[in-house]
Amino acid sequence: MLTGSFPGGPQLKVENRWLILLLLFITRISLGFQFQAMGSVSSEVVGELGLNYAEVGSLIGLFMVPGLFLAVPAGLAGNLMSDKFIIGIGLVALSLGGGLAGLAETFQCLSIARFICGIGFVISSIFFAKVTVDWFDGKELATAMSVLVMSWPFGIAMGQVSHGWLAVNFDWRAAFIVAAIYCAISALLIIMLYKAPSGITRTKPKFKLRLSRDEFLLTVVASMAWGFFNAGYVVYLSFSPLVLIFNGYDRIVALGIISIASWVMIASGALCGIASDKTGKPDGILYVCLSVCAAALLLLVFSQMNILAALLFGLIGMAPAGIIMSLSAKAMKPENRAIGMGVFFMGQVILQGAAPAIAGWLYDVTLDHTLPIFFAVALFVATGISNLVFRVAQRKVPL
Known part of the structure; x- marks a missing residue:
């Protein structure tokens, strides 16, 4: 069995679950940081390489494409290799x-590069989520998931601030290289410091799809909610700056305003998870937050209150990410989490992968900077509908 440890080397281990969560948060930042590089330097790439925005959207979405055929095999690989080894390989x-x-x-070389990044993204994403459930199942799961998923917008916010600055003051390629260095450091930290929780038993290594029909149904519906939610967020990140630029803002200023949402949602997401755990009313919280999310996007389009729109979008609209992610724990049995998480992330990669390209196509065809934002609103509405369908299915097919 592969463990990812250094032969004969020191075995540094962290055992407190909150310290483990801190380690996972810091290292998972690399996913959003690398992902955002393409979106933040898109203007420079368009100018230098002569691409159009549909091609830029496809490069953004290509980050998710490997998940179409690797998510389930990656989950199965969890039966043969240790979680930290797989996360390390992904990073x-x-x-x-x-x-x-x-x-x-x-464009072809960039496509290959983004595809390789996508392989790492899907592999590591599945097992970041899986090990968090392992450590917090039956405890503060919604809180932990909220903290974990906030590492994604934290990395994106870092990228919105730094990648654009690097592109303007140095070269757009520097953004990708800096992100690559962070990913390499994160891989080293996981291999050296992560330890699996006690009480987690590993099944005999074998490739077998063990999800029951009911587990599969619940997991697919949960993955749709997660996929629509992430797709809406990515469209916001990629195309909201165009709204501000159209209204006369400098590109760096526009990126800074849009990044406000990513910064503030880091704290609000954790608080939303705590509120869900304490009140036991995740659905009500989710629907209120999604309503504010749609309203904030419309405010961005129809008013000049851009900062308020970004604040509302981040503070309230994106806060329930952990609530949606925690649906995965309710969709499958503990012994099936590795393969189950692979199926769960299929929804994210399919929907999040297609959304930027569709939004870019809408903009290229119409030259209307508002259409991608309306598309994002529709994606968040679909998130709420998917959550409702999950709850109905959960009552009819309890595990």
């Missing part, structure tokens, strides 16, 4: 893909 792939993107001179 190394993110680093290699980012390094290649920093050397790219053509």
Whole structure:
């Protein structure tokens, strides 16, 4: 069995679940940080390589494409290799893909680089979520999931601030290279410090799809909610700056305003998870937050209150990410989490992968900077509908 440890080397281990969560948060930041590089330097890439925005959207979405065929096999691989080894491999792939993107001179080379990053993203995402459930199942799961998923917008916010600055003051390739370095450091930290919780038993290594029909149904519906939610967020990140630029804002200022949402949701997401755990009313909280989310996007389009719109979107609209992610724990039995998480992330990669390209196509065809935002509103509405369908299915097919 592969463990990912260094032969003969020191075995540094962390055992407190909150310290483990801190380790997972810091290292998972790399996913959003690498992902955002393409969106933040899109103007420079369009100018230098002569791409259109549909192609930029496809490069953003390509980050998710490997999940279409790797999510389930990656979950199955959890029966053969340790969780930290798989996460480490994923982070190394993110680093290699980012390094290649920093050397790219053509759309084809950028596509290959983003595809490699996507392989690392899907592998590591599945097992970041899986190990968090392992450590917090039956405890503060919604809180822990909220903290974990906030590492994604934290990395994106870091990228919105730093990648654009690097592109303007140095070169757009520097954004990918800096992100690649962070991913490599994160891989090293996971291999050295992560320890599985006691009481987690590993099944005999074998490739077998063990999800029952009911588990599969619940997992697919939960994955749709998670996928629509993330797709809406990515469309917001990628195309909201165009709204501000159209209204006369400098590109760096526009990116800064849009990034406000990513910064504030880091705290609000954790608080939302705590509120869900304390009140036991995740659905009500979710629907209120999604309503504010849609309203904030419409405020961005129809008013000049851009900062208020970004604040509302981040503070309230995106706060229930952990609530949605925690549906995964209710969709499958503990012994099936590795493969179950693979199926769960299929929804994210399919929907989040397609959404930027669709939004980019809408903009290219119409040159209407508001259409991608209306598309994002529709995605958040679909999130709420998917959550409702999950609750109905959960009552009819309890595990």
